[in-house]
Amino acid sequence: MKHAYIFPGQGSQFPGMGKNLYETNTKAKDLFEKANEILGFRISDIMFTGTEEDLKQTKVTQPAVFLHAVIAFLCSEHSQPDMVAGHSLGEFSALVANGVLSFEDALKLVAIRANAMQKACEVQPSTMAAILALDDAKVEEICAAVTAETGEVVVAANYNCPGQLVISGSIKGVELACERMKAAGAKRALILPVGGAFHSPLMAPAKEELQAAINAATFNAPSCPVYQNVVAKAVTDPAAIKQNLIDQLTGAVRWTQSVQAMIADGATEFTEVGPGKVLQGLVQKINKEAVVNGIN
Numbered sequence: 001m002k003h004a005y006i007f008p009g010q011g012s013q014f015p016g017m018g019k020n021l022y023e024t025n026t027k028a029k030d031l032f033e034k035a036n037e038i039l040g041f042r043i044s045d046i047m048f049t050g051t052e053e054d055l056k057q058t059k060v061t062q063p064a065v066f067l068h069a070v071i072a073f074l075c076s077e078h079s080q081p082d083m084v085a086g087h088s089l090g091e092f093s094a095l096v097a098n099g100v101l102s103f104e105d106a107l108k109l110v111a112i113r114a115n116a117m118q119k120a121c122e123v124q125p126s127t128m129a130a131i132l133a134l135d136d137a138k139v140e141e142i143c144a145a146v147t148a149e150t151g152e153v154v155v156a157a158n159y160n161c162p163g164q165l166v167i168s169g170s171i172k173g174v175e176l177a178c179e180r181m182k183a184a185g186a187k188r189a190l191i192l193p194v195g196g197a198f199h200s201p202l203m204a205p206a207k208e209e210l211q212a213a214i215n216a217a218t219f220n221a222p223s224c225p226v227y228q229n230v231v232a233k234a235v236t237d238p239a240a241i242k243q244n245l246i247d248q249l250t251g252a253v254r255w256t257q258s259v260q261a262m263i264a265d266g267a268t269e270f271t272e273v274g275p276g277k278v279l280q281g282l283v284q285k286i287n288k289e290a291v292v293n294g295i296n
Helices: 018-023 026-039 041-049 052-056 058-074 090-097 103-123 134-151 173-184 201-216 239-247 256-266 277-286
Strands: 002-007 085-086 124-132 153-159 164-170 188-191 268-273 291-296
Touching: 002 058, 002 090, 002 277, 018 026, 018 041, 018 058, 026 041, 026 058, 026 103, 041 052, 041 058, 052 058, 058 090, 058 103, 058 134, 058 268, 085 090, 085 256, 085 291, 090 103, 124 173, 134 153, 134 164, 134 173, 153 256, 153 277, 164 173, 164 201, 164 268, 173 188, 201 256, 256 268, 256 277, 268 277, 277 291
Parallel strands: 002 085, 002 268, 268 291
Antiparallel strands: 124 164, 124 188, 153 164
16 A cells, blocks of 8 residues: 655646645745745746736746645645656656755756747647547557658657547647547547647757756655656656656656556555646546545
């Protein structure tokens, strides 16, 4: 019986996020103020009183979701995690929870990652789409065929749960793939309102900047394993954790496989820490037996 702590990524943000923490917990207030200093702007004001539109900018979204999750974790009474994982951006939160990164270093890396990804999005217009109720192998096959025939980039990017896979790539590549997914029997193939092709080769321009920052940061030995997105298995070696974080920018988020690996390694309870309940829903779709709850 092991207790896993999981941390959400971009898309979980909402206006007013973290405000209650700030107003009711002195330690939380201090951490938010420290974050404002590190980032050089008052992200707490945007989180507490900004609009959905304000929160949608990648350079705001990523640090905001990270801060809500990590501050909620650091300021709550909880048992020691037996294992941790995070969805995409959430992996940085998970690495604070298991002691690999300090709060300050992780926040700096998240800010660098967000800005680098924003710049990569501007280099080439690109997008993502959610494919529902189509077999993973079929989705991969169609993506590969579109790329081979047209030269357009389109790949499987987020394996969220069985029957829910997100693809990522050039606008033309994603649109073509969506048409073929529907023809192959997908219930839906829905273009998502995102800034670019995250977790695809089109994020390569962001890799160099993030790699330099990650390699310069101090990564400590973890207090428990982190199940990383790109390998979907337990990792404890700091050098491997660094490399997997870098590879994650252009590699797939294997969330389904990560949760399955955690369950195979004894996880029976999953606590989602941070805004929203997205991951709790995904875990239950992956395994109905798992106990899920949240700290926010």
